[in-house]
Amino acid sequence: MTAQGKELLTISVLNRRSLLIAGGAAALLRPLLAMAQEESAPALERSKIFQEAYTALTAGATPVEGKVTLELPELAENGNFVPLTVSVESPMTPDDYVKVIHILSTANPVARIATFHLSPVNGVAKVQSRIRLAKTQDVIALAQLSNGALVMGTTTIKVTIGGCSS
Amino acid sequence: MAPATKPRIKIPESARAGEIIEVRTLVTHVMETGNRKDRDGKPIPRDIVNTFVAKYADQEVFRADLGPGISANPFIAFSLKVPGPGTFEFAWTDDEGTTLIETQPLNVV
Structure with missing residues (x-):
């Protein structure tokens, strides 16, 4: 070379x-x-209807983030039919249990999707349902514990075809 | 309530006292949101199942207030720590005031 x-x-x-x-x-x-x-x-816009419902439910208190797990698919092709699982960490004993779980939509025409009432007899604080979502948005689970404390969890979900009129 | 088809309930075949079981329920209902319009542009009135109550051995064990954001044919699943032998009684009430009741015994071993 x-x-x-x-x-x-x-x-x-x-x-x-x-x-x-x-x-x-x-x-x-x-x-x-x-x-x-x-x-x-930018953060997803939250409707005025949601803000009003949220304010009414929290009554000025600031819920603590965490303890609440809100499972939704990352992407919903059909907003008419979105599986939801919500669970709250709690011993569910007569001294310490989850009383209420609210499911709130930040972009539907009606903010409050459902309210679940629980007691120690449930053993675990876990509820499943199927919900309608009008468009891509944050869904919020707000839970009230037996001592009055508020805890919450938020999940963002992308919606391809909105539940037409949820 | 639309022509009543039998609600679907899924509970374990048997359970021990103290065991935590999952109770799955589904009822047939249109869950009309009240936001839709018919062909003539007239609003279709809201008609949803607004309340679901589950009792076990005559005690209320779960209650749900539902909004129009719940899908048609509402599916709801919750847990129960079996207190002992008993029968479930589920009740769905809609905006027309109709209540559908379904009972199902639990085989406690």
């Missing part, structure tokens, strides 16, 4: 490596960028 040939080889190796590195960096960056974009996405 001539000296010139060697040089050419080195360059091409270097180029390939730098290409790989650049490609790798871009691949790493892409999800980071996507995450940044997601974070900067």
Whole structure:
């Protein structure tokens, strides 16, 4: 091999490596960028009807986030029929149990989807149902414990075809 | 309430006292929201099952106040820590004031 040939080889190796590195960096960056974009996405609008219902139910108190798990599919193709599971961490003893769970929609024409009344006889605070959602929105589960404390959980769900008139 | 078809209830075949069981219920109902209009543009009046009550051994064990945001043919599942032998009584009441009642005994072993 001539000296010139060697040089050419080195360059091409270097180029390939730098290409790989650049490609790798871009691949790493892409999800980071996507995450940044997601974070900067504006919060979903919450209807006035929801705000009124929420204010009435909380009566000025600030519910503590957590303890409440609200399971909804990430994406609902049909907003007329969305499976929902709500559960609240609680020993469900006569001294400490979940009394009420409200399910609230932030974008339906009627905010209060349902209210479930529980007592220690339930053993666990878990309820399942199927709900209607008019469009992409946050769904909120607001629970009142036997000592009066309020806890809540929020889940965002994308809705492809809205439940026409929920 | 629309032509009454028998509500569907799913409970375990048997349970021990103290065991936590899941009770699944489904009733046939149109759950008309009151936001829709008919072909002539007249609003269709709301007609939903607004209350569901479950009793076990004559004690209320679960109650749900439902809004128009509940899907047609409401499905509701809840849990019960079996206090002893008994029979379930489920009642669905709609906006027309009709109440549908269904009973189902639980085999406690």
